[in-house]
Amino acid sequence: MAAVIPNKKTEEEKMASSGTAVDVHDLVKMYKGRTRALDGVNLKVEAGRVFALLGPNGAGKTTLIRILTTQLQPTAGAARVFGLDVSHEGDKVRRLISYVPQEMSVWTDVSGYENLLIYAKIFGLPAEERKKAINEVLEDMGLNSVAHNLVNTYSGGMVRRLEVACAMLIKPKIMFLDEPTIGLDPSARKIVWEKLGFFKKEHGVTIFFTTHYMDEADLYSDEIAIINNGKIVTAGSPEELKRSVGGEVLLFSLQNGVPDDQVLQQIRQTAGAKDVIVSNSELNVLVNDAETALPHVMELLRGKKVAVRKISITKPTLDDVFLKYVGTRLEVSGRIGDVARVREMIRRG
Numbered sequence: 001m002a003a004v005i006p007n008k009k010t011e012e013e014k015m016a017s018s019g020t021a022v023d024v025h026d027l028v029k030m031y032k033g034r035t036r037a038l039d040g041v042n043l044k045v046e047a048g049r050v051f052a053l054l055g056p057n058g059a060g061k062t063t064l065i066r067i068l069t070t071q072l073q074p075t076a077g078a079a080r081v082f083g084l085d086v087s088h089e090g091d092k093v094r095r096l097i098s099y100v101p102q103e104m105s106v107w108t109d110v111s112g113y114e115n116l117l118i119y120a121k122i123f124g125l126p127a128e129e130r131k132k133a134i135n136e137v138l139e140d141m142g143l144n145s146v147a148h149n150l151v152n153t154y155s156g157g158m159v160r161r162l163e164v165a166c167a168m169l170i171k172p173k174i175m176f177l178d179e180p181t182i183g184l185d186p187s188a189r190k191i192v193w194e195k196l197g198f199f200k201k202e203h204g205v206t207i208f209f210t211t212h213y214m215d216e217a218d219l220y221s222d223e224i225a226i227i228n229n230g231k232i233v234t235a236g237s238p239e240e241l242k243r244s245v246g247g248e249v250l251l252f253s254l255q256n257g258v259p260d261d262q263v264l265q266q267i268r269q270t271a272g273a274k275d276v277i278v279s280n281s282e283l284n285v286l287v288n289d290a291e292t293a294l295p296h297v298m299e300l301l302r303g304k305k306v307a308v309r310k311i312s313i314t315k316p317t318l319d320d321v322f323l324k325y326v327g328t329r330l331e332v333s334g335r336i337g338d339v340a341r342v343r344e345m346i347r348r349g
Contacts, residue, residue: 021047021206027077037063039230050207052221060230098167108152119166137165157188177209214318245316248290252283255307271296
């Protein structure tokens with residue numbers, strides 16, 4: 001559903017809701033005693049920040065969110081949300097959080113307003129407060145004009161905004177968003193993030209999200225961590241991570257496969273490359289000075305009869321950061337297409 005069920009906040013929990021929002025130490029999650037979905041994760045997220053967790057499919061992103069939202073118990077280690085242990089103080093944690101999963105979390109055969117009313121009752125909002133709270137989140141997410149329309153008439157972007165609106169009802173201290181804009185077109189994604197930005201500014205909420213969109217992480221997050229094979233491999237602000245790659249990137253699109261290890265080693269030696277990475281039919285060469293290095297790399301590739309279709313020179317991006325620390329680019333199209341198709345089928349009934 002759109003959010004883990006909360007209860008009324010106590011004074012104790014209000015006091016606990018400052019400082020560090022998420023604090024994870026040596027967290028392990030094993031399935032069936034064999035598969036390590038999380039393998040000693042350490043992570044800290046300060047309150048009031050927007051935090052992005054990136055990683056390939058199966059890296060452990062959703063498992064980590066489900067532990068932090070008290071849906072799963074860790075195998076070992078500790079995780080706290082605003083100072084509260086997720087394993088032993090789950091009831092208190094659930095009063096401070098909301099959660100928007102990848103899966104469809106609203107009913108399509110009733111109106112947007114009715115969905116919000118159902119959630120308001122689930123969340124235990126007093127009857128006299130429900131109408132005001134619902135109207136506020138409808139306003140926040142720009143859904144007033146379609147509030148009484150059936151959800152199966154909504155666009156994909158409107159459905160996602162309604163799901164976020166449901167999670168906003170309780171004014172949480174932290175929102176966990178698992179792929180909040182997956183499958184949406186760029187304009188719909190921008191609207192969702194604009195609305196989230198206004199909500200964060202007004203209520204000081206912390207946002208913890210996963211995404212397959214590198215531009216989204218770059219534009220909207222204060223800090224990013226990359227997880228791979230159940231481990232955090234790097235973390236920092238978007239600019240810090242891009243600086244960690246350093247220099248400039250020579251990107252070669254190849255026509256006839258990729259060079260062998262011997263050629264890659266020669267490129268490192270000849271061009272003074274800081275790093276050489278091959279992904280699919282692309283050769284990425286990280287250098288200090290692209291203008292100086294390019295002729296040497298091209299001469300070597302020609303000598304080895306490696307056909308180059310296209311060359312580009314760029315400053316490091318988050319895609320390059322991901323490639324450096326994970327060893328491959330983040331696959332976007334297949335995963336996003338699958339989710340979008342499923343959600344559209346559900347929406348249309």
